[in-house]
Amino acid sequence: MHNNGNHSNQLLFQQEKPSLFADVIVPIYLPKILTWSIPAEWNNRVQQGSRVIVQVGKSKRYAGIIKRLHTDVPGLYETKPILEVLDEAPVVMPEQLRLWEWIAQYYCSTEGEVMMAALPAHLKLSSESVIQYNDGHTVAIQELSDKEYILTEALEIKQQLNLGEIQSLLDSNNVYPVVKKLVEKGIATVWESIQETYKEKTETYVLLAPVYRNEAALEKLINEWQKAPKQLDLLLSFLHYDRTEGQVTKAALLKKSGVTSSVLEGLVSKGVLQLEKRSVDRLPQVAKQLDVNIQFSAAQKTALQQLQESMQQHAVTLLHGVTGSGKTQLYIQLMAEAIQRGEQCLYLLPEIALTSQIVRKLRQHLGGYVGIYHSKFNANERLELWNKVKSGEIQVVLGARSALFLPFCNLKLIVVDEEHDSSFKQYDPPPRYHARDAAIFYASVCNAKVLLGSATPSLESYHNCLQHKYGLVILTERYGDLQLPDIDIIDLKQVPESRKQKVILTEAMKERINQTLQQNKQVIVFQNRRGYAPYQLCGTCGWIPKCDQCDVSLTYHKSTQKLHCHYCGTTYPLAKTCGACGSQDFRQKNFGTEQLEELLDQTFDNAVVARMDTDSVRGKHSHENLIRQFEDQRIQILAGTQMVVKGLDFDHVGLVCIPDADGIMRFADFRAAERAFQLIEQVSGRAGRKGEKGKVVVQLFDTANPIIPFLQQHDFPAFYQYEVAQRQLFFYPPFSRLIMLQCKHKDQTTSWMACDALAAWLRTKYDKYISGPAEPPINRIRNEYITELLLKLPRNAAFLEQAKADIKTAIVEMQHQEAFKRVRVSIDVDPQ
Template sequence: MLTVENDDFGLEEVTLFADLILPVPVRQLFTYRVPRVFNAAIKNGARVVVPFGKNRVVTGVVAHIHTTPPSRYQAKYIGELLDDEPLVTPYQIALFNWIADYYLCSVGEVLNVALPSGLKITSQSKIQYNPDFEYFDLLTEEEAGLLEEIKKYQSLTYEEVGKRVGDQNINHVIKSLIGKRAVILYEEVREKYKPKIQKKVKLTGRYETRENLMELIGQLDKTPKQQEVVMRYMSQVPIQNDPYANRTGLEKSFFTQNEEISDSALSTLIKKGVFEEFEVTVSRFAEVKPDFTAGINIKLTTAQQRAFDEIINLFQEKDTVLLHGVTGSGKTEVYIHLAQQVLESGSQVLFLLPEIALTTQIVVRLKKVFGDKLGIYHSKFSDNERVEVWKGVVSGQFQLVVGVRSAIFLPFDALGLIIVDEEHESSYKQYDPAPRYHARDVSIVAAQHQQAKVLLGSATPALESYYQALNGRYGLVKLTERFGKASMPEFVLIDTKQERKTKKMKYEFSSVLVEELRETLARNEQSIIFQNRRGYSSYLQCEECGWIGECENCAVSLTYHQKDAELRCHYCGHKEEVPKFCPGCGSTKVRTVGFGTEKLEDQLKIFFPTARVARMDLDTTRAKNAYKEMIEDIEQGNVDILVGTQMISKGLDFENVSMVGVFDADRMIHFPDLRSTERAFQLITQVSGRAGRRADRKGRVLIQTGNTNQKILQKIIANDYEGMYAEEIVEREQFKYPPFTRLIKLTVRHLEQSVARQGAEKLTHLLMEKMGEDRVLGPQPPLVERIRNRFLFDILIKLEREKVNFKAAKTFILEKVTDILTDKTLKGADVTIDVDCL
């Protein structure tokens, strides 16, 4: 039925309703009524502010506008329309819906991850004095005092009121004041994003003529400080040659931050009307002028040119191409040439990287070629910076964006190419919160939505990607030689068992590795030590009773961090002081067990006291610019030895690094995981690729292992990816694992172990009834069976790619998960769904 309402002139007007995507974990859209004042302006993709629940205000995105009121509830009104033009495109809404459908989550959860928090609205309850209140004699002394405080500041938040009166327990007083109508409670809504404002000054219009300007300078002879301000302005703004240059003015900070110029002199000139102040909105990103010769000067080698041509030819018939290039083969140069070609055609390019550290190094190169067309998007940027990139993509300012996995959500409308560098990296997979998506796979779908192409690049491709390439779904291009005639590094396997037998081990270092480090330092070359475990040591243990420090919230040992003198859980963030005595028996014999990057850093400083040792891991790179500063130090030769976790393995290019040492290779190889062999090959090969990237020196890679005869190590030394693939793919097919099946992991969680187990067993039974025992494995506790005080049980579902209707299977799984969540005997149970989990 068409709903109408009368306006002030007696004309009938259609009442509109909008279906909104709200950032909540509920699998439905929410219908709100559109206020008549917004009828002409509201559009699909615009952000709106709406009330949700009792006291919440949230930001939603308009998905659909129509005239049908909801049948099951009374529609609330949209509170505010935030956008004149939509900030979310139809393409994005379609992509959000696909992600929600494929990864079995709500579209609201996708929106919550996709939209930068700076584009969301925060609501905050505030208390305001009611000017109509008259009954002061009804107030208690405490209420009257609080009311006076609120009147003084006009309005205050709950927290601010508590701080002002020094009483945190003031809820009962506020409640009483509301009841007596002495105060008004309201929601103050504000948008987090604030544009960066720059204060500038310029000469007023009358001084834009040469005659008036010369007259002014003459008048200021008696006030030399003021004359100096005008002369300095003229030195920066060529007003005598170009009067229009005055219109853009000069940053006020040019004067205020210059010690030689008097602030008061500038202020006086502003008061006299000689200068005027004004404000402009500026970008938060430093402008880098493009070097138009940079792209031309990147000369492709014969092998790179051949790869480039093959990619272009394959894109004629394939939407996705895999570039399999050995470490140091110069894949980035090929990427740059492809991006240039796409941008020249008028399309956009998205360049995905797995690690923020990589953006630091590659952006410098890309900026020289693409200048201000380039945007950067990752989590180390502030909310405001990410909003500027988002809006820059909408406006067309940024035609090429470099970013990590979340950049796939940006509002592109003319994508021509998506480059996924190091496509094998697990960092492209999001595990928490939902959506638990894989950016590589979403990129392929996003490209299909926009008729774009995808280039996957890696020295060690994911088995699934290589399988698709060999079977013709993707194109395959190979780069088998290093750039600039550099040779592949030489490998040395160090038998740690033998070293221990002969007592040559020094702490965790073999004598061979220590000597190699010493020789590398003597040649003024740099080294990398790779250990895929941060912290000082794995855990603390009592030698007397065997006590081990464990997290109170998770079933995992606490990692010892010496620098902060604390035990830390890497799952929930719980921290404890290091005990002086064993909590179990009181003994003082509490020792560290195992070793992490922090411990290796300390030991290296003991071996080589004059060496400059740096550490790159999650603990040392938390600050926004930490990556950039550390990489600059390494490039400038201020670091002799770099110790790091897997973040140092991913595409970093340091030409003076000639030696790489790999610790604990056995732990990577024998980790209880389906992909342990594949990932060990990838990690060790990638980190080895950091050595010897210059043609005039051969790199060396030293691997410490307890078994030098392991087949995977021989394949790493021979750079035999195809041999590793051939063996792994046979096992995958035999045991029905990807790429021959799709895997979905269900994790049942509860505060009580018995309820979690009961829920998992019940869900397993419901699934097996239709899917069969061969496809449903479990339930069983994961390696870490308790996280944040919740007990976990995993169920693994294998679905054959050829035999099973994947969409129907997921619908069935979702139905059975809903049965568990609504089961009153399992109250409080939670189920997370991870599609393509491994």
């Protein structure tokens, strides 16, 4: 713990002029990197990438990262000295610092915001105000208010309290006036405390005392203890465990022997056994061995050779392989080759939902060389993996987008699987980076190669291949010579008019599901909305309950019997009386996965039905358990959202159903057709992966949609040619770069006027590139009104950088106006 008393290093600094300075990144929003001086005694301890304690403002302190050491004296302000050096070795590598700088510059954020996203929680330290009791005060109890007396009494007992403890004690969040009064009366002082939060995990091991480690002494002891059965049982259990396992933990021994800890303590007190605390890993220990005898098909062998050749010639290569073609096996082969060369690899997936199946495949072939990194791991586990990657102990990391920030020491291959997926884009909080694009920059810094993989590549990546910026390898055959599934269309316009609103599963779809179940095959039913009903509607006047804080309709969840806002998370009681006309005639419109699961369960009573969405899969291992049950065919029908679409590999799925394809296609977004094609093609790819050819049944009204023929032919190149012509016509990516500005304020008029002022300033230079101001489809979230401004800019690096600089200037100019001081502006470069 560190406080701000008469710090000896500050006194030293006053006596001796510093010659060394450090630019330090601190984990807060600061437009520029600030400089601190280094006390002379620490000149040999400080290093680029290590953490130091620095003071920002009057008292707040942070653990910052040294970005640069230099001898340039800042001319604009007097530097403060750093207060402490926390690390003997850097926690961040130079290549990471370059990545942070690029992300901050390209995505219009700050390096402090990148640091917040990049570092594990235990490496991000900031000070906390601590209130300390002054024993020498002379204030009488009668001079104190009730709250002051309560706090004084608590301080007298405990000597010091933090603000959280005081808030709990006084049952109030507004404790600052009380603390201020105690400080003014001399009863307490306030100082800032920083404390390391990571603690090693320890385990108590049981050892045999040295005197009994020879057979004769041990045999004599056993004979003597024939009349002490409990102690003898424990000793024999220990000996058996020790000889079979090699080491014995206290917890495992007590569980195995079935005796109490007092029996063990008796053996310890008699000098027979010893207890020893040891630091242990939180991460699972797996043997480091490679087993890569994969039986490649002829198409895979050709693709592997082409990949190896392409990666020699290109920094980035796209593997466009149809669903079920065995792309993962190729990744494993390339990563195994990298491991044998002593190199590190990063395998990025769009979200953690994909990891459980992939982890098993990777562990099967690459063993303990693989580490996992994603948000379901706790802070301690993440820090331990961070350190193992930094030391090179872990050579392959499988993770979601945040794994990009790990401190690799010899990174040579980055695989970005399902590279088209929008989950690679970070939205809030900033930095709003795209992990695929950031990975390509990071690879250039590390002299590594990037392999992008997808059955439905993003138009931007495919365009870069056709422009020869990326290498392209195509794998058109499914593994095992399987054919891609047939896609059958059911036209909902043919359903009788009176039943249109009620039909979720048409008779034709039910019949296909029944046929599939009779063949002992499994069924996946995809619906891209969770909850029971996306909205309730008054049958009399059409009023729809909406969130008080967001401009969205509330979703009914039957499991909680509440209405949920899927944007801010607020829940509301069910609407029973219309807020407009007072009617009690409510109807549930459309359907979500919860209602779909219920309907399937009622319709197919001989089948086990389960649901996979973010509401049903919440625990650390619940997703993996559900997948295992489906793999083992303990579940016959699986209903779910995009979780069932992305990369999962099931042997016995014969049918995929999409009962509401219109809901996928109807979006007011230039990427709507691309997203719909990707989503339907990806979900159809779950069918027919082993044995017979699979089938896909799609229900929709919009049977004339131009993407339908491309889907039925599984023809991505033809879809690309159609869609890219539309993009070129309207100057959308890949022919332009987009920057989205959002003005947010609790008053709708202020939000609009601020955005209009911003647009007026930017139009002086970028008039023909600006669209807006406009309201987004959802114009209020968390009680803030949103107004948008879109810039479609030419793909010219210098022009883009100048535009970003001008945008930042325009925001400063706008916020200098009194009316717009509290308007928040977010900048989203390359919005998805």
